[in-house]
Structures are given as structure tokens and as C-alpha cells.
Amino acid sequence: MTQSDIQTIVTQSGKELKVHTQLFINNEFVPGNGPLIEDINPSTEEVICKVHSATEEDVNTAVEAAHTAYKKVWSKVAPAERGVLLNKLADLMERDQEELAMLEAIDNGKAVSVARDEDIAGCIGCYRYFAGWADKIHGKVIDTAPEQHIYTRHEALGVVGAIIPWNYPLMMGAWKFAPALAAGNAVVMKTSELTPLSAYKFATLIKEAGFPPGVVNIITGYGHITGSALAAHPRVSKMAFTGSTGTGRKVMEASSTSNLKKLQLELGGKSAQLVFADADLKHAAQQAAAGIYNNHGQNCNAGSRIFVHESVAKEFIDLFTEQAKAVKVGCPFKEDTFQGPQVSKAQFDKIMEYIKIGQDEGATLHFGGKRVGDKGYFIQPTVFTNCNNNMRLMREEIFGPVVAIGTFSGGWEEAVELANDSDYGLAAGVYTSDHSTAIKASNALLAGSVWVNCYDLFNNSVPFGGYKQSGFGKELGKYALLEYLQVKSVITLIDW
Amino acid sequence: MTGSTYITDFKTDRGYELKLNTGLFINNEFVGGDSQIETINPATGKVIAKVEAAGEKEVNAAVDAAEKAFEEVWSKVTPQKRRDYMLKLASLIDRDHEELSQIESLDNGKGISLSRGFDVRELSECIRYYAGWTDKIHGKVIETEGVLSYTRHEPIGVCGAIIPWNFPLLMFAWKLAPALATGNCVVIKTSEMTPLSALKVASLVKEAEFPPGVVNIITGYGHTTGDLLARHKKVGKIAFTGSTAVGRLVMKAAAESNLKKVTLELGGKSPNIIFDDADLELAIKWSFRGVFFNHGQTCCAGTRIYVQEGIYDKFLEKFKAHTQNTPIGHPHDESTFQGPQISQTQYDRIMGYIDSGKEEGATVALGGKRWGNEGYYVEPTIFTDVKEDMKIMKEEIFGPVACVTKFKDEEEAIRLANDSNYGLASAIFSESNKRCIEVSKRIKAGTVWVNCVNVLHANTPFGGFKESGIGRENGEYALDNYTQVKVVKMATTMSP
Numbered sequence: 001m002t003q004s005d006i007q008t009i010v011t012q013s014g015k016e017l018k019v020h021t022q023l024f025i026n027n028e029f030v031p032g033n034g035p036l037i038e039d040i041n042p043s044t045e046e047v048i049c050k051v052h053s054a055t056e057e058d059v060n061t062a063v064e065a066a067h068t069a070y071k072k073v074w075s076k077v078a079p080a081e082r083g084v085l086l087n088k089l090a091d092l093m094e095r096d097q098e099e100l101a102m103l104e105a106i107d108n109g110k111a112v113s114v115a116r117d118e119d120i121a122g123c124i125g126c127y128r129y130f131a132g133w134a135d136k137i138h139g140k141v142i143d144t145a146p147e148q149h150i151y152t153r154h155e156a157l158g159v160v161g162a163i164i165p166w167n168y169p170l171m172m173g174a175w176k177f178a179p180a181l182a183a184g185n186a187v188v189m190k191t192s193e194l195t196p197l198s199a200y201k202f203a204t205l206i207k208e209a210g211f212p213p214g215v216v217n218i219i220t221g222y223g224h225i226t227g228s229a230l231a232a233h234p235r236v237s238k239m240a241f242t243g244s245t246g247t248g249r250k251v252m253e254a255s256s257t258s259n260l261k262k263l264q265l266e267l268g269g270k271s272a273q274l275v276f277a278d279a280d281l282k283h284a285a286q287q288a289a290a291g292i293y294n295n296h297g298q299n300c301n302a303g304s305r306i307f308v309h310e311s312v313a314k315e316f317i318d319l320f321t322e323q324a325k326a327v328k329v330g331c332p333f334k335e336d337t338f339q340g341p342q343v344s345k346a347q348f349d350k351i352m353e354y355i356k357i358g359q360d361e362g363a364t365l366h367f368g369g370k371r372v373g374d375k376g377y378f379i380q381p382t383v384f385t386n387c388n389n390n391m392r393l394m395r396e397e398i399f400g401p402v403v404a405i406g407t408f409s410g411g412w413e414e415a416v417e418l419a420n421d422s423d424y425g426l427a428a429g430v431y432t433s434d435h436s437t438a439i440k441a442s443n444a445l446l447a448g449s450v451w452v453n454c455y456d457l458f459n460n461s462v463p464f465g466g467y468k469q470s471g472f473g474k475e476l477g478k479y480a481l482l483e484y485l486q487v488k489s490v491i492t493l494i495d496w
Numbered sequence: 497m498t499g500s501t502y503i504t505d506f507k508t509d510r511g512y513e514l515k516l517n518t519g520l521f522i523n524n525e526f527v528g529g530d531s532q533i534e535t536i537n538p539a540t541g542k543v544i545a546k547v548e549a550a551g552e553k554e555v556n557a558a559v560d561a562a563e564k565a566f567e568e569v570w571s572k573v574t575p576q577k578r579r580d581y582m583l584k585l586a587s588l589i590d591r592d593h594e595e596l597s598q599i600e601s602l603d604n605g606k607g608i609s610l611s612r613g614f615d616v617r618e619l620s621e622c623i624r625y626y627a628g629w630t631d632k633i634h635g636k637v638i639e640t641e642g643v644l645s646y647t648r649h650e651p652i653g654v655c656g657a658i659i660p661w662n663f664p665l666l667m668f669a670w671k672l673a674p675a676l677a678t679g680n681c682v683v684i685k686t687s688e689m690t691p692l693s694a695l696k697v698a699s700l701v702k703e704a705e706f707p708p709g710v711v712n713i714i715t716g717y718g719h720t721t722g723d724l725l726a727r728h729k730k731v732g733k734i735a736f737t738g739s740t741a742v743g744r745l746v747m748k749a750a751a752e753s754n755l756k757k758v759t760l761e762l763g764g765k766s767p768n769i770i771f772d773d774a775d776l777e778l779a780i781k782w783s784f785r786g787v788f789f790n791h792g793q794t795c796c797a798g799t800r801i802y803v804q805e806g807i808y809d810k811f812l813e814k815f816k817a818h819t820q821n822t823p824i825g826h827p828h829d830e831s832t833f834q835g836p837q838i839s840q841t842q843y844d845r846i847m848g849y850i851d852s853g854k855e856e857g858a859t860v861a862l863g864g865k866r867w868g869n870e871g872y873y874v875e876p877t878i879f880t881d882v883k884e885d886m887k888i889m890k891e892e893i894f895g896p897v898a899c900v901t902k903f904k905d906e907e908e909a910i911r912l913a914n915d916s917n918y919g920l921a922s923a924i925f926s927e928s929n930k931r932c933i934e935v936s937k938r939i940k941a942g943t944v945w946v947n948c949v950n951v952l953h954a955n956t957p958f959g960g961f962k963e964s965g966i967g968r969e970n971g972e973y974a975l976d977n978y979t980q981v982k983v984v985k986m987a988t989t990m991s992p
Binding site: 079080083084087125128129131132133134135136138146149435436439440443460461478492494495 | 575576579580583621624625627628629630631632634644929930933934937954955972986988989
């Protein structure tokens, strides 16, 4: 299947951009052996361009390139130099921030302003954060007996595979690339075939920054072809996956039947936000709304269940609905747009189906619930009330701008029990002005991130990752480094 | 008096033109002092320029500026922003690498290829290394019954530093970088013998747009300016590098004033032990570097060379031959390895030690005289037939003077090496794995080099045992010097 690498595309704002569409292996763009995949613009439902896809053979090529690069070059590069390259990469992303934002917006549907000021700004910070770790990866010296000399080395794994989703294309890339590269690994990353374009622009910056060929390889393709080949590859020492819990199981299975590669899974969630009677309700409504409507609800840690104390439920729901009403839904290329379209028809259909299910189950459709416009996958910010944990609306991940609100009448223990009643455990929110409630609730919640009087507050130095079936392993912070290292103990006997 | 009054033009002896502001750098401005000090070109004995020196009024102004900057601005700047300021400074240093190298060689006398290849390069790398730490300074959360206990690693506030003349920029970096990274504001007193290169960095601090008062750079005599800083009640910590004798005074000043925290990097008389199973060629090259690098003006110089009797004669013959070829010359000549000593006083002191060595009965195997007719040059000197109780074996000479003697076995070598009030560094040359590990365990020194000498890294600690000092610089360890630990224990009002 051939198509020349560079294609010209036009954004909704009329700007022409040149994009790469071939696979990025060994610092070059090369054709893939798979079929050309149509990349759809979710705002217009039209084809942006076609991109090459990778078969198992291409995956092998990419993995071999990474392996050779690691063995012959990258493993010999000084740690501080790895940091210099990552900082240089961050500088280049800053230089090309606007173009990267436009690619993100046309492909994913998120607003350009959000892509630029949150996604890509977050990426830049993430690369700079991990650049600083490169020369600070310490083993330990452990004293045992005078005749022994013992220490640990924290070594790179070698070739790391990553499969990332479409909801935050560049940022999910950064969360994997940054610690993997800082720790000294070479990487083969499969992007989502729904959002392949921004990563290829990023690839040109990898080359410009001076990373040796083969250290970073970026390919795309269908999960069941490209993804599964990567997940099963015997020369990939670790797989980092972000996506649905269903696909996460398949990745884990592939590891178990191939080479028992190390795993890190960032999966789904049905995170609960708890609003107590003593909360600042206006503030809580603002934060909680952002917690579900950020990124059009396409957020693994979306606060999609809200439990509010019955004594303040009406007031809170009114305030919350005001927030939902104020959400500006529109074209990603308009500067004041907050919410663009959902990423694809399949996602759109799934969300609309859940809106119907919610009504069938007896929840109250309090606000929204309909499509916006007749072109593009736009859905109104939607509020369901009178929900309970028995409903599918409250158990299953919808991945859209749909919140399910229920109430509780007792104290923090009841609220926490409602929140914990889920197979997921990615995040949680607690809104209270009481010091003890904040501590006790956050101690008891079974969630990897607990936000107190806020939601979705991220920092590159703070770890993120789920409890229970939301996955295992941490991204961001020092904790993320451990995911990309293996520990070797060296035990020397010096006297005998 | 405006800052522009202190702008001075001058040239190196090879015609490189320089322009510097020679005022005191306080609150991002160059201001006058209460007196002026002449800084001398050690290659010619002539005055390079006059710099403003700080009296009590100016020291107070600098400390007040640092305190105000800390309370009102710097303590509110995010760790990420601190990092960005430091990276910007490092970039500017890289941009002006040549100019900084020229100033360093002019003021200190070290060879230009060394200023360029070592001093200025290390300045930049040190700042980049610590820029990477700003957002990684973690407290702990400690499980305690009924109480949420956590620690904060907080900055001290205003940190003072008194730095020497032997590696002006390097010593500046070792203090500035960890202090800033941990969130402190600084007042650094440079040596009145080498004030110029830091003044160039001062202009870069301003260009990097550090908030005024975060970095203050002053100079003056130790017994006046240094003493004022060491006993200032608003300075929470003093970091000193210099002689052991002055280190005692700094500690005393801290004790008499506000019990400020003290770290000291003092003198040394480091042993270099060469076993008969050493790679002889390697041992000679490294031993030479160990004692003659920087004209012997290095706190960790390997000035006592212990050679196992089996290879003593061979070692001495080759060591003499190697040392005879030392490229001595003008600091601004590219091939110069050894330039002049820093001052007339130092020169006299070194010659005094050489005389005492002769008087006490040691043999001058090489050198022992002045070199040339201009500048404070001393020939690379090797003493043999030394006894342990000779002044040249016990006291720090701080010049290009090596004492070479023999030992019988491992036990004797370790005993002799440890027989010193100092304990800064040491080196071992041997091909035996067992011996290298065992001996390195038993030497009482802060650094043990094995089959190398004077190899420093920004990310490994450096500091002395015994009277060579207190505390460690570089690596993660230095962060502790500039932070104080606060534990917060939050009890909840509800029953557990």
C-alpha cells in the first residue's frame, strides 16, 4: 500500500498543514505494509487524510530498530546527556506548540486552546520533569557483613512497547516516552489509528533534538493487528498500555503467552465525587462539572458519578446544571470552545446508547441528552439525577459528557462505601470544609488519586494510576521511573 | 552611584577584550561598596581591575534583599518555575562560555583550555543537574496511629556562602545550584583574589530574569566581609570552602551568632596508594593529575604518594620523567597545563614548605625552584626520602609539590594513609578486585578513587571525613544542606 509520506491537510479554520503519514522507524518515515487507514475529522465527519498502518512485519522492524539502537548506542549514552536531549525536545515542542495544537484539534476534536494550553503545555512540563531524573537514578549500597560488598543497580529494561489511546494523543505519549527515555530505554509506540497525526509531527522533533535513530519509533494501526503484535513481541521487555479495561485484559494475556513482559495498565474508571453538606457548593459545582465535562468526558478519571448529601442535593444540582449549561460546545478552532465533538461515530453511538439506557433504567434525564447540530459527533453536556449504584449508568464507563448524580443521607462512611462500590478505582473527589472528613474520607477511598476540594488537578511530579480494575502501575512522578527500570543485586564476596 | 559607574573594560594578555561590571551585585543591581580591592593577574603580578568590596552596610543590604526576596517572591515561585530560571541561566552560561573561560584564566591563572574544558563546563552542568531537582524534593508520609504524619523539606530562607579562589566558578556553582533548587535565596561572597568571573555570572542572573534579591554576589576580605556574613543573624546557613583554619573561624562565628547551619569543605592531604599489581602507566598518569592538576591548588590533591616497594624505583623514574614534561606556560596559551600560583602570598608559602622539606632532610627529586621571571610560577616538585612527621607530609601545601614514599604491605599502606587529621579524598591503584573493594572500605576519606583520581561528577557527593569538613556537596546529598525538615501531625477530631 503506497502513499507518499507527506500529505497536505486543511483545518476547519482554513489553515493548510503538511503532515507525515508513514511509520516513523529509525528516525525515518517509511511505508507500512498494512492497509491505508482513513483518518476522520470528528467535527466534520470528513476524511482528513489516509495514514499507513503497521503489520506484524512492520512491528518486527520497529522492535529490531529499537533493540539495535539500545544495545549499540543508547545504553552507552551518559545519563546527563539523556536529560539534555529531553530538555531539547521540550524546547522544540514549545517552539511548535501552535502547530501541534492544531493537529491535536483536527484529529481528536478537542479545542485548539485546550490542546495548546493544557495538553501540549502538560507534555512540555512532563519532558522537562523527567529530563531532570535521567542522572538521578540511584541504586543502593546495602551493608550486610564485613566480607561482603553488595549494591543494587537500577537498570533500563531495553526495548519498551507502548500502546496509547486517542483521548490525549500527545500527552499519553509524553507520559510514556518521558520516563522510559529518562530511564535509558528505547521505545516502540503504537498510537491510536483514530488520532495518528500529532505524534508524527512530534517524531520530527525527536529527530531534530538529536535522539539517535531507533531510540524512538512511532507506528500506528488497528489494535487487533498492530497492537497485538507489539504486545506479544518476544523482544519487547515491557508493555505500557492505556485504554479500556477490556483491551487491557488482552494485553495482559498476550504477555502471559509470550515472554511474560512487564506490564503497566492505565484502564477505565467510574470515579465518584462526594459532595458533603459542609462543602462550598458553588466551588464544588464548578470543580465537579470540570471533572466530568473536561475533554468531553473522554477521560479515564472522569468524575462520572456524583454522590451529594441529600440536605444540599437540590441546591448543588441547580448549581451544577448551571455549569453544564454554560459549557460552550462548538468547533475546536473557535477560541472560546470548551467542548468539541466526541472522537468518532462509534463513541458517539455508544454514548447516545447509554443516555437511552439511563432513561430506561429509571434515572431522571435532568439536562441535555441530545446531539448538538447535525454534523460532527457533538453531544450536549448531560445530567442524570436520581441515580443509584445498581444502574448501568453508574456501573459502566460511558466515556462521554454524561454525569450520574445520586444522594446519601449519612456520614462520610456511607459516602465512601457508595464510592468504593465499583470494580474500578482510578480516582475520587471529596468536597468538604471539614478537616477530619477530608482526611478520613481520603484515607478510606479505594482510588489511586483522591482530589480534595478540586478535581483533575494534575502535576507532572505527582503519581497517577488506579486501584482495582482501573489498572496497576503509576505514571508521572518518581514512581513512574520504577516502571521502566529493573533492579539487579550485585553481591561480591571479598574475603574468604 | 548608578551601576554603570562600575563598568570596567580590560583585556587579557593575549588581547581578548572584556567588559565587566565590578560593583556588588545586590537586588539585581550593581552597587558601590565601602572600599575597593585590586585583583591581580598572577601571570604578571599586575592589577587587572578594582572591584567594589562589601562592608557592614553592604552585607546587611545583601542579606536584607535576600530575605525580602524569599518572603515575598521566591517562596511563592513553583518548583517548575525555579527549574526554568536555572535552565535559562545555564543556557546563558553556555552562550557566553568563551568569555567566562577567558575571565577565569585571567583572574585565577589556570590554563585557558582547562577553564573552557573543565571549569565553565562544570558550572553549566552543575546548574542543569540541580535544575532537575527543584520539583523532586519530597517529604514523606509516615504511618502513625490515629494521626496523619508527614514531613516537609522546606528551604532555610537566606543562605550565605564563602567561596575560595582555586575554582571560582565551580565553587560558585556548587553552592548556588543546590541552594536555589531547594528554594533558598543566596548571598555569595567570592574570594577577593578572584572576584571577576562571578560578576559576569551576575549579569547573566539578571538577564535570566531571576527576581531581584534571589541571588546576591559580593566580595571582600574574609576577616571582614566573610566574618560579617558568617555571623549575620538573618542568615540561616553558611557554606564555606577554604582552609581548615578559616573553617574553624566560620564555625565559631556561627556558634557565637545564631547557631546557623554550617557546612565546611576544608583542606586535605590525600593519600594515593599504588600497589605492585597496579597498571603502572595508568597509575603514573593519574598520580600526576592527582597532585599537579590546577597547580596543586586543589583541596583533594593526592599529595602523599605511597608506592609499594616492589615497584617503587620504576614508578619514581617514570613519574619524574612524566612530570618533567609538564606544559608550564602563560594562562592564555592553549597548551598550558600549569599556570602561575594565585598570589605572592601563596607562592611564598609554597616556597617556604619546599625549604622546610629540604631542611628536614627530604630529597628534592625534581623541581623545587621558581619557574620563569614573571608571575608566581613554581616548578612541579617531587620530594623523596620523606618521613611521616615532616611538615611537607603532614601539612597542606596547596602547590605543585608531591611527596613520594614506599610501603611494604596493605596493612601498612592503610595505616599510613589514615594517619592524618584530614580525610578528604584518597586513591588506590591495583588490579585486584578484592583489594580494591577491601581497601576502599578501610580508608577514612570522603572519596576513594580506584584506578583514577580527581574524577568528579555533578551527581556524586563530595566532602571530607575528619578535619576535612562537614557535609557533602553535589549529588542528592547536597539538598539536605539547604533544607530543614518539618513534620506535621494531623489528628482528626472524630474517633478513629
